Amino acid sequence: MSLPRAPVSPRRGAAAASSVARVRNFSCPHCRHVVYFDATSCVNCATAVAFDPGARAIVRASSGSPCANARIAGCNWVGRAPGALCESCAYTRTRPADGDVAGLAAFALVEAAKRRLLFELIELGLPLRRFSDGPGGLGFDLLSSAYEPVTTGHQDGIVTVDLAEAEPSYRERMRVQLGEPYRTLLGHLRHEVGHWYETVLVAEGSPQQEACRRIFGDERADYQAALDRHYAHGAPRDWRERFVSAYASMHPWEDWAETFAHYLHINDALRTAAAWGVRVDGPAAGLAEQQPLQSDPPDADGDISELLEAWIPLTLALNAINRSMGVDDLYPFVLGPAVQRKLTFVDQLARGVAPGA
Ligand SMILES: [Zn+2]
Ligand SMILES: [Zn+2]
Ligand SMILES: [Zn+2]
Secondary structure, X not given: OOOOXXXXXXXXXXXXXXOOOOOOOEEOOOOOOEEXXXXXXXXXXXXXXXXXXXXXXXXXXXXXXXXXXXXXXXOOEEOOOOOOOOOOHHHEEEOOOOOOHHHHHHHHHXXXXXXXXXXXXXXXXXXXXXXXXXXXXXXXXXXXXXOOOOOOEEEOOEEEEEHHHHOHHHHHHHHHHOOOOOOOHHHHHHHHHHHHHHHHHOOOOOHHHHHHHHHHOOOOOOHHHHHHHHHHHOOOOOHHHHOOOOHHXXXXXXXXXXXXXXXXXXXXXXXXXHHHOOOEEOOOOOEOOEOOOEEOOOOOOOXXXXXXXXXXXXXXXXXXXXXXXXXOOOOOOOOOHHHHHHHHXXXXXXXXXXXXX
16 A cells, blocks of 8 residues: 655645545455455455545445445445445435336446546545535436436536446447447546536636636537537547547537546546556657657656656557457547647646646
């Protein structure tokens, strides 16, 4: 287990962030065998375990009270009080009814992805405010389109997820239909929470908003017209030079949300690589500007240029390993200079650093 480290750079909510241990590899409290973040028992000694978000540690399940969703959603987090929901489940405003067997199975999968999301948001020290704390707070409506039309999206702090997305065959069909290289529950959540963070980090009328418009375009552009155009004609031919995904080219809001999702992907995966000591000390063939291919993921908060320097070679190596297993690339994206500038802007706002500083 790595030692707790305080972030090097100032962040918004730095007080909270500095008290957050940077633990990302966990062990069984009984036998020390490695266990994953979402474990409910140790594969080696069968001790029942739970994740304690306060301590950011895997603990004996018997040492605290389980989340009230432990049974219904398979939640492995410790509850905030006896009989209460955990820190992650408490962000859910609407869930399927107790008798909805299919809906509850999907709900459990979305909640698992949401715990991963919350784990990172807390670690990054990003501002968090729950819907139950007042208007505009973050909340999740997890709804089944088997009963009513549901559109996955974000409005006024509430993220709606169509539980059909938890069904792998549906999700894969949509992925192929929309020509997307990557479609996961976690990816959906990171994108939608990105919309909320734009409202939190880019205040109306602020200098940040001006800067944001220069980088992502003017978000006052007609959204419905952009949506219609995107689905009628697709992305512009040169989208790869300017956007992280084809969908990002649709409207400045979607560009921000896609970029924000990648900011979370990159931070999460790099921190995990650092915690596990994954390095690339690679083949002589490298990147044009960097010979040979090397990655030493930073163990402390680096700025985005440091992160990207570690990230790009790491993804090349991990994509090669995935191909060895006959599965899709771990990170099927190319981060060109324009996208890197967008990531830099998001990183500065997320850290509470004035853009351009
Ligand atoms: Zn064990
Ligand atoms: Zn829970
Ligand atoms: Zn969106």
